[in-house]
């Protein structure tokens with residue numbers, strides 16, 4: 401089982417590498433922005449360590465009292481199915497505080513989230529500054 405610890409700058413390169421391997425560009429596109437985002441006020445980022453190796457990470461945005469939002473969750477391909485994703489979710493929530501966690505799930509990950517006590521609600525990712533009907 402991996403150790404779940406708070407994110408520190410020393411973990412940044414490994415986190416960006418995990419994202420690149422997964423084909424997630426938002427963090428690797430701008431490492432300085434990524435470092436700020438992962439440590440921003442109200443943000444809790446944790447990493448899973450297997451010995452010294454970063455094998456996953458999670459980012460939760462939270463008010464610390466009621467509401468949390470799981471923004472990012474990723475486990476290294478070769479380390480999946482060992483309980484690390486579950487530990488990352490539990491660890492990030494425990495550190496962030498709050499009563500509950502919302503998440504927008506990709507279709508393929510639904511089965512993972514459905515193992516937690518949950519409610520299903522419609523979710524949207526909106527881009528308010530882009531042209532639309534609003």
Ligand SMILES: CC(C)(COP(=O)(O)OP(=O)(O)OC[C@H]1O[C@@H](n2cnc3c(N)ncnc32)[C@H](O)[C@@H]1OP(=O)(O)O)[C@@H](O)C(=O)NCCC(=O)NCCS
Pocket residue numbers: 422473474475476479480481482483484485486487504505506508509510511512515
């Ligand atoms: C989703 C993800 C974080 C799960 O991490 P993980 O470390 O493999 O998860 P766990 O080992 O804690 O899984 C716990 C259980 O959920 C199951 N599970 C894991 N991923 C699943 C999936 N995608 N669909 C259905 N069940 C899944 C596991 O089989 C395991 O079940 P078991 O306890 O009966 O064996 C990981 O697969 C991942 O990083 N995927 C790519 C990125 C991604 O999709 N992130 C989420 C974006 S919404």
